[in-house]
Amino acid sequence: MIKIKDLQKFYRTEEVETIALNNLSMHVKEGEFVAVMGPSGCGKSTLLNIVGLLDDLDDGSYLFNDIEVAKFNERKRSQLRKHQIGFVFQSFNLIDELTVYENVELPLIYTKVPAGERKKRVEEVLEKVQIMHRRNHFPQQLSGGQQQRVAVARAVVNNPKLILADEPTGNLDSKNGNEVMQLLTELNEAGTTIIMVTHSEHDAKYADRVIRMLDGQVIMESVG
């Protein structure tokens, strides 16, 4: 599903050029659950952003379902993103002005799903993450675990092929963390490909495969 070859990414300021990703190559097969680990600043998040088409790459090739997407413009990326990719963030990133229901509904609005269909799907997914009873609450009225469940619901409501999770349990206690990991596992079992950045060895155990990074390069892969 994802084939990245010789990926290079630099960050430049006026005086310094930092190499974030250095000739990185990786493959992810459809239906896989991959964890990416490594110390702070090793380029995990940059990689995730590039895989999620949020950031562009300086050199190399990126095939998404065998289509070269490295040179896609913002509009095309946005198209691909909203139909194929779901995101889960460490800090949940729910929109404060929207209720639980509306937050989950948002991706469906952007993909122009008709209202009736939207209602059905939002309710379905809210049931699945067991947050239906809080559908009219605002994010700041929920606990961290609940917020992350909403975020997961929002990530999957469009039935994406790929979910990108950036330290999804980073801000959660272990009980809530486990619940979220459980949810991701269920999704993966249902066929969704998952790439998760994490610092937690415990979380990494849920994955099929662990990629370890250092200084912008993959240094080790291990099957979980």
Next chain:
Amino acid sequence: MIMLTIKTALRHLFRNKFFTMLNIIGLTIGIGSCWILYTIISYELSYEKDFPHKEQTYRVLSRFLNDGEEKLFGGISKPIYFALKEDVTGHNRVVPVFRQWPNSVTIPETGQQIRKTEDLDPKQHIVVATETSYFDMLPYQWLAGNKQQALTEPHQVVLTEKRARQYFPQLKVEEIIGKTIIYDNTTQKTVSGIVTNLPFPSEFNGQEFVLLERKAYELYEWTNTNGGDRVYLQTKSKSDADHIIQQMQVILNDKWEQFRQQTRPDYTFDRSLYIMPLAESHFSTYMPEWLVDKTSKSVIYSLIGVGIFLLMLACINYINLITAQMPQRHKEIGIRKTLGSSQKILIFQILTETTIIVLLALALSAAFVPAGINLLDSLVKEEVKTFSTPFYFSLFIATTLLITILISGLYPAWLMTKVKPVDIFSNRGQIQIGHGKFTIRRSLIVFQFVVAQIFIVGTLIVGQQLRYVVQKDMGFNKEAVMISELPGKLTASPNFHEKKLLLAENIRQIAGVKDVSMGTTPLSQGYSSSRYSYSPTEGADPVYVRVSKGYIDTSFIRFYDLKLLAGQNLRYSDTTNTFIINEAGMRAFGFTTPDDALGKIIGQDGQKYPVAGVVKDFHQLDFFHEITPLVLMSDKQALYIYNIKLDAEKRQHWPQTIAAIQEKWTTVFPETAFDYSFYDDKIAALYEKEQQLFKLTNISTAIAIFISCLGLFGLAKVISIQRNKEIGIRKVLGASVSAIVAMLTQDFVRMVLIATLIAAPIIWWAANKWLEDFIYRIEISGFPFLVGGLIAIVSSLLTVSFQTIKAAITNPVKSLRSE
């Protein structure tokens, strides 16, 4: 989708109550000011709005050439109208509007209404002598009577609805037809028609119409011109009108030639006719006319300018405040983009928020505009307050809304779309706005302060000049002087001249009165003028000088502390036998010293007298005019103003003194009420327009400063948020609160200083332009600029200090923890 957007926008605005409130206040003031200015401007621009064939209608004016100076005059010689009608071809219509001012009107007893007589105020009661063609030209509706027959007989009078209601409040319009009204106790008229009031503001402000009677005109009447006698012309084209005027000019030249041969006057007379499009008439302030309300185009343009500026300030303010909130919104924008929101949707969302705020501001302005107009009070004409044109008004509101929404909303929307979703992952969270040396937002703030600065310094300069004209030594002593004028209608009463002098003597006897003089006040618009000649030697060409003529009594020079440079005061006399001239007159006639002028004979045919004295120049006109040659003389018949000097030391006794004067007045002239004013007030009233300008700039200044400070407030907030971490680190390293406040503040002071520098040359230029009209004026000094800069700096410091101090005293642990 749309519902959700609106819902989100409302929630967002509600969550950020503070900024929402600031935004609404700023925009309310901006839109409200625009609204008020629009009302004033639309009133002025709707003069003769629905006048049929306005484009083909012209006024016929007289253009005089006097001592090389061209002057337009609104009236014409009466016979010209009849000649235009009868002897000249090519016009569709010629309409006379000859104004008359009766002193009183009597309504005889009718039905339940008792007989009543009213003194008429010339400002309200203009009677127009005209012909049926007047009603053909203007779109009046007839409520009673009919156009063809209402104005065919000399005894007929047509009233407007307004006047009919006033004269006959209890009668229906049909019942008023046939009723009698009597002007000046002698001229009896029968009401023959009632027309509606004109539905638009108009210079055709007569309320009563009588028939203009044809009479045989004497030759001299072809050279007399009265400002109240106006003539309107309707033709197919401008060239037709020009052609008519050419024909008429030939007749006029011929009449003048006849007149010249008959009377052999010692003056030249250069008059030509001039046509002015009716559309131009309301704006012809260069040709002042009595009781005709005019507005100059430049005033209208300035008002439009002020309106646009204030609205722009409000929009800029909105932009500043919205972008100030940006860092807090980046997360939201980033998420939306990550989830696949297009730029269009984002822009739509920001514009929705803007629209909601603007609509709220509009609703609030609607509530405040009436109060605002009342606050402006004397600056706004009474008619404006009730004036409305729904169609244009909705057009104005729609345009204002659209412009405000687009200007305010598009830049923030564009900024939002620049947010990169990736930033919210990498915890960079906030993109930097306003941290570089030059940013749009900084330039907007600077622009706001440039505008505010222009208003502040402009106000200071206008104020300085006003104080100067009111306080400057006029060359005569006007302290504690009150003025009372005898009404013109008394002149016909028996023994008037003896009685007025008796009253003067009686007033002089009152304890609190220090002095009394009868005659023209030193500074007044009541001087008449003539061309006086002086022949230095027998047979040589005489020197002609246009002089203002003032009629005074023997106490006048003492009364006003005028300084006699040579010769002596006028001797007591009922008629003119000597002159006193001023220095300007002395120079104009060619006398080298005051003593040189004494005994020289000046004057015009039949009125040549020796110069008895020369007084030091004093301001006989306002400061827009130079001191010109003046001749003072005695003439008992021409004295009708009492100049009364009270005791300046004993102001507390003035009420008793005035009451005593009133008592004396009533004994001598029981038929008219005693009316007076203080001379200081009268002089200040000469600068009414300037006073109004002063008020207007004052108000605009307050608004501009306020809005600019709102903008600064927002900027201060965002900068303290942006530099939160830096402040925290500095504090940990030992920076004091005051050092941090200073650090945060210097940036604002720099912006205000830049604004002051940009504004200075603009103000200097504009103020000089304005002062050019004054012959006697202040010189622009650095002082107002200094004060203006200080005002701007102090108000901006006060505004930002709240935010900066708050930022500076925040516990650094708080700001650093979030990293």
